[in-house]
Amino acid sequence: MSNADNNPRRKFIAAAGAGVAGLGFTAIAPGLHLMAVGEAAAATEARKAGTAASPTVRWGLLIDAGKCAPGCTKCIDACHTENGVSEKLPDARQNSQWIRKIELVDRRDGRKTELPMMCQHCANPPCVDVCPTGASMKRADGIVLVDRHTCIGCRYCMMACPYKARSFVHAPLTEQNPEVPRGQGCVESCTLCVHRVDKGQTPACVESCPTGAMTFGDLSDPTSDIAKRIASVPTTQVRSDLRLNLGVRYQGI
Amino acid sequence: MATLNPRHEEGFFYLLAGIGGLVSALGFAAALYMEHSGHVVTGMNNQIVWGLPHVIAIFLIIAASGVLNVASMGSVFGRVLYKPRAPLSGLLAIAMLSGGLFVIMLDLGRADRLMVAATHFNPTSVFGWNVILYPVFYALVGVYLWTMMERRMNPYSKAAGLATFIWRVVLTSGTGSIFAFLVARQAYGSALLAPMFIIMSFSWGLAVFLVVQTTMYAWNNMTLPPLILQRMKNLLATFVAAVLYFTFMLHLVNAYFAKNIAFEYFILFDSEFASQFWIGQVLLGSLLPLVLLFSPGTRNKVLWVNVAALLVILGAYFQLYVFIIGGQAFPLDIFPGYDVASSFMDGAVDHYSARLPEILLAVGGLGLAFTMTTIGVRILHFLPQDDLAELEAASGIKD
Numbered sequence: 001m002s003n004a005d006n007n008p009r010r011k012f013i014a015a016a017g018a019g020v021a022g023l024g025f026t027a028i029a030p031g032l033h034l035m036a037v038g039e040a041a042a043a044t045e046a047r048k049a050g051t052a053a054s055p056t057v058r059w060g061l062l063i064d065a066g067k068c069a070p071g072c073t074k075c076i077d078a079c080h081t082e083n084g085v086s087e088k089l090p091d092a093r094q095n096s097q098w099i100r101k102i103e104l105v106d107r108r109d110g111r112k113t114e115l116p117m118m119c120q121h122c123a124n125p126p127c128v129d130v131c132p133t134g135a136s137m138k139r140a141d142g143i144v145l146v147d148r149h150t151c152i153g154c155r156y157c158m159m160a161c162p163y164k165a166r167s168f169v170h171a172p173l174t175e176q177n178p179e180v181p182r183g184q185g186c187v188e189s190c191t192l193c194v195h196r197v198d199k200g201q202t203p204a205c206v207e208s209c210p211t212g213a214m215t216f217g218d219l220s221d222p223t224s225d226i227a228k229r230i231a232s233v234p235t236t237q238v239r240s241d242l243r244l245n246l247g248v249r250y251q252g253i
Numbered sequence: 254m255a256t257l258n259p260r261h262e263e264g265f266f267y268l269l270a271g272i273g274g275l276v277s278a279l280g281f282a283a284a285l286y287m288e289h290s291g292h293v294v295t296g297m298n299n300q301i302v303w304g305l306p307h308v309i310a311i312f313l314i315i316a317a318s319g320v321l322n323v324a325s326m327g328s329v330f331g332r333v334l335y336k337p338r339a340p341l342s343g344l345l346a347i348a349m350l351s352g353g354l355f356v357i358m359l360d361l362g363r364a365d366r367l368m369v370a371a372t373h374f375n376p377t378s379v380f381g382w383n384v385i386l387y388p389v390f391y392a393l394v395g396v397y398l399w400t401m402m403e404r405r406m407n408p409y410s411k412a413a414g415l416a417t418f419i420w421r422v423v424l425t426s427g428t429g430s431i432f433a434f435l436v437a438r439q440a441y442g443s444a445l446l447a448p449m450f451i452i453m454s455f456s457w458g459l460a461v462f463l464v465v466q467t468t469m470y471a472w473n474n475m476t477l478p479p480l481i482l483q484r485m486k487n488l489l490a491t492f493v494a495a496v497l498y499f500t501f502m503l504h505l506v507n508a509y510f511a512k513n514i515a516f517e518y519f520i521l522f523d524s525e526f527a528s529q530f531w532i533g534q535v536l537l538g539s540l541l542p543l544v545l546l547f548s549p550g551t552r553n554k555v556l557w558v559n560v561a562a563l564l565v566i567l568g569a570y571f572q573l574y575v576f577i578i579g580g581q582a583f584p585l586d587i588f589p590g591y592d593v594a595s596s597f598m599d600g601a602v603d604h605y606s607a608r609l610p611e612i613l614l615a616v617g618g619l620g621l622a623f624t625m626t627t628i629g630v631r632i633l634h635f636l637p638q639d640d641l642a643e644l645e646a647a648s649g650i651k652d
Contacts, residue, residue: 035265093298097597104591117587117595133373134379151370153362155302156380164585164597167299168362171291185292185362185469238587242436253588 005157028114046200055140058123059192060248061206062235063227066116066252067213068101073100077118084177087217089170096167096182098190102144104253111143113253116205116214118190119165120145120238127157127166136187138169143192144248158187162239164178192247193218219247238243262472266631277355280617283610284359289418292362295611300598301581305607308573309615313353313622314428315450316569318421319458321346321380321394325421328397328414334484337637338466339414343398344464344629345458346393346421352622354387357613376586380429382494386424393417402633425451432576435539439507439516439581449499453569456492460565463489467559469636477555478639486558490546494566497539516583524602526579530570536569577606 040115045051079099080086089095099118105111121144128131129137135151138144146157158166168190173182179195193203200206206214217226227234235249259322285292297304321343329336335342358364375381396418400410428448436443463485470477508517520526542561544551551557582603587593607615629635 017397055473089293091293091298093598094293097297097299100595100597100599102588102593102599107590107592117599129265129377130380130434131375132367132378132384134375135373150366150373151363152366152370153364155362156378156431158299158302159581160435160437162585163587164300164599167565168302170298171293179398183363187362197527204460207354234407239437 045246047198053139053141056220057140058142058219058224059197060121060217061192061203061248062143062215062217062229062251063115063248064213064215065104065113067211068114069211069213070112070114070115072114072210073101074208074210075205075214075240076101078204079118079190079193082177082196082204083180083191084173084175084182086175087173094168094170096169096188098167098188105235115250115253116139117165117238118248119192119204120163120244121192122189123245123247125244126160126162127232130160131155132156139194143197144189144247145188145194146189148181148183148186148188151171151183153185153187155187161189162242162244256454262652266627267628270631273620273627276620277617277624278382280355280614280620281359283613283617287360287563287610287628288364288372295610296606296608296610298603298605300584300603301605303577303581304605305611306356306615306618307619308570308577310353310360311428311570311577313349313356315425316350316457316461317346318390318425318428319352319454319456320349320423320460320462321417322455323462324397325414328411329418329491334481334639337639338462340398340401340633341466341469341630341635341637342399342462344633344635345393345462345563345626346394348629349461349634350387351619351625355621356618359614367445368469371603376440379427379434382427386420386427390417390420390424421454422451425454433490438580438584439513439583439586440520440576443503444447444505445499445503449496449503452492453572454494454584456489456496456565457466457569459485459489459492460562460569464559464566465560467555467614467631468636473636479553481639482555482558483553485586486546486552489558489562490543493539493542495547496572497535500534512586512589515586520575520579520584521604524579524582525604526575526582529579530575533571534568534575538571539565539566542568580607632636 051218076099083098085096085098087095099116100118101114103116104113106113121138121142123142124136125136125144128138130136132154133150133152135147135149136144136157137147153168155168158164158168166187168187169182169184172184176182180191193205194214195200196203202216206216213228213231217224219230221227222231229251230249232253233251235251236253237244237246237249240246293315295304317462323335324339324346326332327337358367363365363369370384374384393413393416396537397410397413400406400413427449429447433444433446484507504517504521507513508521521530542564544650545557545561545564547551582601582605584593586597587599607643
């Protein structure tokens with residue numbers, strides 16, 4: 001299998017590494033964390049090279065639709081710059097969109113809302129279930145990714161995704177970001193900026209939001225900002241009827 | 254029909270095989286072009302991710318398992334009429350499955366990674382199951398053909414036929430489950446799809462078989478005995494009616510759920526797919542064949558029974574087009590209760606127009622199935638040899 005998290009040796013190394021690292025969120029027992037004092041701006045400490053993602057962490061986003069400014073596309077611009085999503089094909093429907101703004105009008109009262117929509121990083125992702133090769137995978141820390149080396153481009157995951165979060169690369173690519181490999185003929189979606197998260201940074205969309213409408217953090221850590229806010233304000237999981245247990249939550253819809 | 258002399262007959266065979274080969278080669282060339290340029294050269298996009306190639310490929314795969322039903326009727330259920338037809342049925346199954354897989358595999362974004370598909374297996378994926386379902390189907394049909402065509406192996410034919418029959422039921426259930434397992438889309442996600450695909454395969458497979466059988470009889474200046482024609486056309490009519498019934502129930506149940514009413518209204522009345530459904534699938538593909546198969550003036554005529562079979566095949570195309578393309582054209586209901594809009598077609602109905610590369614690829618799959626069938630019936634002994642006396646003796650008891 002392509003998912004390295006299933007490798008027992010890696011699991012052991014990760015556990016051992018976590019025990020001695022003493023940096024960031026260090027798991028010493030299930031549900032119990034030592035909090036190290038790190039940079040205020042960092043959501044997490046960097047993950048050491050060669051160590052596996054921690055299953056004690058569940059990365060997620062909280063998006064306050066009430067703060068999302070109408071017409072603002074800063075998160076989209078930042079995402080696509082960060083991830084090298086720059087192609088402009090003649091048929092716009094063939095362009096990749098890792099994140100998009102959706103305008104909502106409530107049919108009951110005409111109330112308008114805007115919000116960014118991207119991969120919801122489900123705990124039970126339909127894309128992972130249907131992928132024939134296991135290229136669609138969920139990392140131990142909840143981030144749903146596509147292994148570009150094993151994706152065969154069948155697009156079954158796109159049929160299965162309830163959020164239309166995935167794009168198929170329809171044409172040859174240029175000017176890629178070396179940290180974010182993409183590939184013609186493969187399916188792709190929001191990675192929650194996994195390359196940044198692994199360096200202890202927040203996703204580009206969160207960093208770029210001028211109104212602070214997006215919060216990134218560890219849903220499993222009750223002391224994190226995101227977990228505290230989810231505990232204190234009403235939040236929504238989109239299509240909660242599907243019971244996919246989403247990593248992305250919305251406030252104000 | 255005028256008798257072809259052997260020289261003309263041979264020339265005609267090479268012409269047909271040549272045309273089939275050329276169409277297949279064009280399909281392969283189109284796939285190479287798509288591989289080089291990307292799917293940007295096709296009409297498929299990020300909303301309608303499966304297009305004409307999938308319509309044709311899924312038709313071929315469903316009909317491939319269905320055409321094998323003819324063999325199963327003989328070997329498994331002991332119907333005398335179908336036994337001599339089993340080898341042709343097996344050949345058609347292999348040819349059509351090959352054509353379907355040709356299309357579906359060459360449409361992959363990374364068709365060069367077939368080895369990855371073969372070596373990385375996700376047990377929760379229906380597509381993953383296919384990696385096992387298809388090769389085993391080939392192997393079983395191959396063994397089944399061997400037991401039928403090699404006299405020493407004849408005693409094992411029934412067992413091989415039973416194994417093949419069970420496997421084809423599993424395979425078609427898998428094809429239906431590709432859509433049945435899609436939780437998010439209004440058009441799919443119904444357990445009814447697995448049995449419905451099986452009955453569709455019975456209908457389409459038998460229709461294909463009838464057309465090929467008639468062509469082979471005509472080629473050999475023979476006419477299908479009336480008793481056989483009558484039995485097979487009655488069976489076809491039963492299957493056509495059953496598919497219509499399943500279609501009716503699928504839409505009725507879907508329309509009963511408030512969350513799916515908008516989709517049902519779209520697909521049945523308010524879209525480009527509505528006319529394809531009512532005229533293509535229901536009228537031309539179901540009702541008209543039933544009329545032809547039961548009307549006193551047409552039901553005993555080889556020509557009209559074959560017209561009915563061709564109409565069933567045409568109806569199959571419309572049915573799959575409406576099901577696959579129409580099901581994707583309707584937007585996902587991500588925010589129930591809201592009107593939505595975005596730069597990514599949220600809340601908007603999409604329109605699909607197949608472009609030349611994917612049309613060539615899809616037709617190439619049909620060409621491959623045609624070529625394999627043409628060559629197969631030429632080099633091997635597939636023409637059904639009926640013992641009419643035995644058939645008539647058995648007809649009162651068994652059929």
